[in-house]
Amino acid sequence: MHRYRVAIVGAGIIGASIARILSMYENIDVSLIEKEPDVGWGVSKANTAVIHPGHEEDPKSYPLRARLCKEGNELWREWVRELDIPAKWPGELMVFTSDEEEKAAEKYIEFAKVNKVPGVRVVYREELRALEPTVNPDALGAVYAPTAGMISPMEAVIAIVENAVENGVKLFTETEVFNVRVSANRVIGVDTNRGFIEADVVINAAGLYADKISNVVGVDTWFFIKPRRGEYLLFDEDVDIKPTRILHTVPTLVTKGVYVVTTVHGNLMIGPTAEDLPVDAREATLTTREGLEYLWREAGKILKVLPPRSRVIRTFAGLRPEPPNGQWLIKAYDSPWGFVNVAGTRSPGLTAAPAIALHVLEQMRSVFDLRLVKKEKWNPFRKDIVRVRNRSIEEIDRLVETNPDYGEILCYCRMVSKAEVVEAIKRMKAIGVKTITVDGIKFRTYAGMGKCQGSFCRWRVALLVSKYTGVPLESVVVKRGSYGVGDVKLLLRGRAAKGQG
């Protein structure tokens, strides 16, 4: 049985999904390589989190996107069950407020037919209001697509990676690929800041940086990525305006529309904007006054009542990795043999991720002529962290009985216990995270995601990181920087004094 070594560059939703699919095979050894300290910190971290039905993809111009979007929507239903990922399936309403918008919206009924997206139809005033009472009464109607869903994208990446590692994938964090080595027109591995990693197949799933990786290999040299920023407003979970369905405006030539959604964690979220940035602005996830004002105005068109602006608990932005022609570049190359591009992963990349992973496998099979052997024991399941939140007091009491750390609440806003934080640290270590960050714990436990934004709990979480990793409190990494810069007593005594002590 021939063994294949596969290196995946990038642990975003797409790299992770590919790793999971490849982990089903006995004779593939997968290395998942990520430059950040943790998985999912790229495009997959900040997006609208919608699992699109597939009726918005033009089947003529973007057939691959259309097909994989619809397939991805179906696959996610299974994946979220197997992997215990927070998700819901409320359906979506593309709300129109004028005759022109209604005309523009009708096109999607046609797309739905061709793409075989079930249940898509136009609903008018009364039915619209029955489906969604929070909608603006001036709305004329909407295109209703019942198969739309919402997911927690960051938790999805984490869950998929945990499952892939459980099935034998090796994750390398804080490992940046800067070269793909080719010899005799065959890929032989990747050069990283931590040295050379051998591989027979290299899969480029580097998100915003996928054009750089593709370019060093020298394939499809016309291809480049342009970042397109999307900003968001997130509201406190106590805000009582919470649409049940996913709502959005009708896409125009410039934008895909602004969404008004209730996230799987119960927060009202409004966004995104769509702003094209210079090619090199790949870390420009800043928010702008203009962007947030625009969102506020657009949301006013969709909602009957807007919540008070003072209830915004966070604003943030993500960058879409836009390819030059709107097409995903998903391709296995025979020259050099062993290279695979999964680049230009713009929306609906999150939706399509599981389908993209299967498609990549098919491409590899046909171009590389792989002889793959399925594992006898592949575990499709992964369980989420057991949480105090949203449990009855009787259930909480039983949890505390099993582990007293559940009885110690660190984060008031989201009601997160010490046990959950400790479990998150354990899981991060288990997948191979080297630097345990406070942000990594936030995404796994929600500690710090509530209205106080961590001002009550950050130090408590940092103290636990310090305790369980041996890193001094001041040096615990929050996101990318350390929590403090020094020790108060040390500053009083001077550095020399500490040296002597």
Place this chain on the structure above:
Amino acid sequence: MSNLIEERYDVVVIGGGPAGIAAAIRATELGLKTILLENRDVLGGIPLQCVHPGFGLHYFKEDLTGTQFIHRFFERMERIGVEYITSAHVHSIEYRDYMEKVVNTITRKGVLRLYSKTIIYTVGARERTLFEIGVVGDRPDGIYTAGEAQTMMDIYGVLPGKDVVIIGSGDVGLIMARRFALEGARVKAVIEIMPYPGGLMRNVVQCLRDFNIPLLLSHAVISIAGKKRVEKVTVVKVDEGFRPIPGTEFEIACDTVVIAAGLRPNIDLLERLSIAIDPATGGPMVNELLETSIPGIFVAGNALVINDLADYVVEQGEKAAEGAKIFIENSGIPAEEWKPVKRGRNIRLAIPHYISGERSVTILARVAKPEQRVFVEVPEVGYKTFHMAVRPAEMIRLDLSKDALSKAEKSVTIEVKPIAYRA
């Protein structure tokens, strides 16, 4: 059915800061079966981490640090034998009926169901965050609320940063500026959106002038930039409507931003009971014994209204305990009629919201804008005192006797009038 630990009390006090401790001491002294619950592993609340003086002048007639101040109460607690639990998080409050509430509390030993006739709610305040004050830009590390920075420094001995910009010139911002300066950090500026400082004059002098820290009034931080850590902030001048004046932007290089942009009463658990809230204070509406709109639930300290002084917070705790005693003895707070306390000219907020006229009352009020040489008046009862100056940063206290209040018929109005004012 379930084996939750159940106990019965007269008073359950939620939150072990100065308000809660004072309430628990007083209630115990009054012979009520009382328990105090605190989420952290220590009692003391905010003062525990305040190593600066300025506490106790009013209550003990002595200038103490926050730590000393709170330790005096610890000693009293011990003497009197107040029952308390730390590392106890109140999960929810259930209102069963007039004389029975349940406080569900998560502890390491399991969930406690505490049945109580009354509740005194003293969980303090929450700090406003960067996002609430509308700052845009990057979201790097190095951004702290004042309370978080203070906890890091004075409980855990960690210096948050070296080049600091502070947003907000209330007492909290001013005191933190000095705290950083004392630690050898460079405080680049304190930025205040209002045209006057938000804190006490003595703090402007002792915390900023003595340390040569610039105070920029009518200025706002509009954005933050930085990759890993904060690298700089953009500051802009604002007009009277707090709108940025185009062309006045400039940058300040720094590695740390401390947000001291105000506190909000933390009323999450009460909001779920649909309690009446005063938009002016952000806290519950209360009568003169600090009872909320839900019978037998009292509130004190920063959960009621943001106080300048821990001394006032202690008084409120004690008042609430006396209220609990009266409530239990009379199955409710006896009053012929509740008369509203109205806000007149230049009064932004006033506590309490209702009075009976049957008891003496201390009213706490804040003005909307600073004024010099004024009378603070309650026309209905003939109350009038002269003040050289009133400022939003300093609460005004009005001690109104039972006799004076008996003159009020329908309501009382608090107002501020300049000496030469003609209505």
